[in-house]
Amino acid sequence: MATRRGRGGRERIIAAATTLFETYGINAVGMERLAAQAPVSKRTLYAHFPTKEQLVVAYLDHLVHGGQTVESALDRTDLSPRERILELFTVPGTGTAPIRGCPFVDAAVEFPDPDSTVHAFARHQKLRVGERITQLLRDLGVEDPEELGEQLSILADGAASRAMVLNDASCVVRARAAAETLLDAALPR
CATH class of the missing domain: 1.10.357.10 (Tetracycline Repressor, domain 2)
Structure with a gap:
C-alpha cells in the first residue's frame, strides 16, 4: 500500500509541477508551493525529488513521454x-x-x-x-x-x-x- 501511495504522490507532484511551471515559469515556483499544490508533505516531495533540478527533468520527461x-x-x-x-x-x-x-x-x-x-x-x-x-x-x-x-x-x-x-x-x-x-x-x- 505504501508503494501505491508513493507513486500517487510522485504523479501528483509532477502534475502540480506541470500546472505551476506552465503558468508561472520554473524559477517562480518554490518547492513549498509545489508541495501545497500536489498536495504532499515537503518530506514526500523531497523523498521523490531531492533537488528542484531533478523535479524539472522529471517534468520535462513527462511532457516528452506523455505526448504533450x-x-x-x-x-x-x-x-x-x-x-x-x-x-x-x-x-x-x-x-x-x-x-x-x-x-x-x-x-x-x-x-x-x-x-x-x-x-x-x-x-x-x-x-x-x-x-x-x-x-x-x-x-x-x-x-x-x-x-x-x-x-x-x-x-x-x-x-x-x-x-x-x-x-x-x-x-x-x-x-x-x-x-x-x-x-x-x-x-x-
Whole structure:
C-alpha cells in the first residue's frame, strides 16, 4: 500500500509541477508551493525529488513521454512526413492563457549553465527533434536533409519563442508559411 501511495504522490507532484511551471515559469515556483499544490508533505516531495533540478527533468520527461509537446506530431503515423513537419508550426490551444512557447527552451533559459542536468536534458531533446525532422526529410527524398532539418528546427524554435514573447500566435502561422516554402523548394520534382 505504501508503494501505491508513493507513486500517487510522485504523479501528483509532477502534475502540480506541470500546472505551476506552465503558468508561472520554473524559477517562480518554490518547492513549498509545489508541495501545497500536489498536495504532499515537503518530506514526500523531497523523498521523490531531492533537488528542484531533478523535479524539472522529471517534468520535462513527462511532457516528452506523455505526448504533450508539439514535437510529438513528428511520430504521428496518420500524417505524411511533410504534414508531420508542418505540425511543428501549430500553436496549441491556449484559450485566453498567455502563449508559453517551448518548455525546453523555457527550461534552458531558467537553467542557463550548459552543464546543468536541466539544460542538458533540453539540449538532448532539441537534438533529438532535429534528428527526427532530418529523418522525415530523408523519407521525403530532399537533397540535403541535414541542412534543411537544422533550418526547420531553428524556424520552429524561433517561432515558438517569438510567439511567447509577443503573445501572438500569428508568429507561428507566418513561420509555417516559411516552412512550407522551404519544403516545397527542397522536394524532388
